[in-house]
Amino acid sequence: MVSKASVATDKARLVAYCDPELKQKLERLAELRFRSLSNLVESVAAAEVAKAEQSGELAIHDGKEQSKA
Numbered sequence: 001m002v003s004k005a006s007v008a009t010d011k012a013r014l015v016a017y018c019d020p021e022l023k024q025k026l027e028r029l030a031e032l033r034f035r036s037l038s039n040l041v042e043s044v045a046a047a048e049v050a051k052a053e054q055s056g057e058l059a060i061h062d063g064k065e066q067s068k069a
Contacts, residue, residue: 016041
């Protein structure tokens with residue numbers, strides 16, 4: 001059973017798997033940048049999405065889910 005921790009945030013939860021060595025390096029980088037691991041991963045992901053939108057790889061929209069109908 002997965003328990004939900006009570007966290008004061010309106011952000012969506014994301015679960016990902018990665019190589020243990022990569023996780024250690026991300027934790028160290030977050031520490032060096034005075035960020036949480038979650039905040040570091042969010043900022044890296046946001047930068048990749050922005051890059052993909054700028055290049056046209058990903059369509060730019062206002063953040064609302066587009067209708068599939």
